[in-house]
Amino acid sequence: xxxxxxxxxxxxxxxxxxxxxxxxxxxxxxxxxxxxxxxxxxxxxxxxxxxxxxxxxxxxxxxxxxxxxxxxxxxxxxxxxxxxxxxxxxxxxxxxxxxxxxxxxxxxxxxxxxxxxxxxxxxxxxxxxxxxxxxxxxxxxxxx
Amino acid sequence: xxxxxxxxxxxxxxxxxxxxxxxxxxxxxxxxxxxxxxxxxxxxxxxxxxxxxxxxxxxxxxxxxxxxxxxxxxxxxxxxxxxxxxxxxxxxxxxxxxxxxxxxxxxxxxxxxxxxxxxxxxxxxxxxxxxxxxxxxxxxxx
Numbered sequence: 001x002x003x004x005x006x007x008x009x010x011x012x013x014x015x016x017x018x019x020x021x022x023x024x025x026x027x028x029x030x031x032x033x034x035x036x037x038x039x040x041x042x043x044x045x046x047x048x049x050x051x052x053x054x055x056x057x058x059x060x061x062x063x064x065x066x067x068x069x070x071x072x073x074x075x076x077x078x079x080x081x082x083x084x085x086x087x088x089x090x091x092x093x094x095x096x097x098x099x100x101x102x103x104x105x106x107x108x109x110x111x112x113x114x115x116x117x118x119x120x121x122x123x124x125x126x127x128x129x130x131x132x133x134x135x136x137x138x139x140x141x142x143x144x
Numbered sequence: 145x146x147x148x149x150x151x152x153x154x155x156x157x158x159x160x161x162x163x164x165x166x167x168x169x170x171x172x173x174x175x176x177x178x179x180x181x182x183x184x185x186x187x188x189x190x191x192x193x194x195x196x197x198x199x200x201x202x203x204x205x206x207x208x209x210x211x212x213x214x215x216x217x218x219x220x221x222x223x224x225x226x227x228x229x230x231x232x233x234x235x236x237x238x239x240x241x242x243x244x245x246x247x248x249x250x251x252x253x254x255x256x257x258x259x260x261x262x263x264x265x266x267x268x269x270x271x272x273x274x275x276x277x278x279x280x281x282x283x284x285x286x
Contacts, residue, residue, distance in 0.1 A: 117226055117227075117228070120157070120226070120227065121154070121227055121228045124151075124153050124154035124157055124227055125151070125154065125285065127151075127153035127154075128150065128151020128152060128153045128154050128271075129151065131151065131152055131153055131266065132151055132152070132266050132267075132271075135263075135266035135267060136266070136267060139267060141267055143269070
């Protein structure tokens, strides 16, 4: 696993595992509830809820609120806690080992290798001609 | 590209790559053997003339086997592959083992007079060194 310095393994602790599972369920429920709520309100109000949501998202107050949250100690604490979770590092592992990422890295390396080889070949061919021209001039034997 | 035959610079670069690659393999293999042997006892390296001669001979044999094997297998050593060149017979066929060994002896002969045999690459029409003239081979860009 990529995780830098695991101090404790929370996956081995049943209490922590259960807590994480509960948090996921709560998050799913909240997100599902919000989505369902907006969808229902849209149907009832003919798209007014969508417009209201757009206005809220574009509002200056929401931006200020976001800035305050990001600059608060709470955010640092949240990030620290996130970095401590095994789930995050499992996710990073999954992404790093995914065929798409591996393919992209391999393709990038192969492409670099090809570019270098092509450049060396080109210069080699030019050098071949130059050296041969000089040698033939020295022995006064032009190419036939 | 002015002509299809590979010149001295490209061929020298390819050869240097092959020598570097082969010696990296030999070094790693030697280190592995030394580690294994060292686990069961002391590893001592003799530096007397006989040992050095044997090591140099073994090195030359390894290089010869490496070159001949790749020439007959694909017509390209890894270094030649990287530089995009290939050794062929005059009739554009892959080398058989006998011709590859003959070319190796040609290389030894070319190297003997201060590498003068290789300088023929610079002045012959098909860019053939002494080893190519002896084994009737050419090295082409691919």
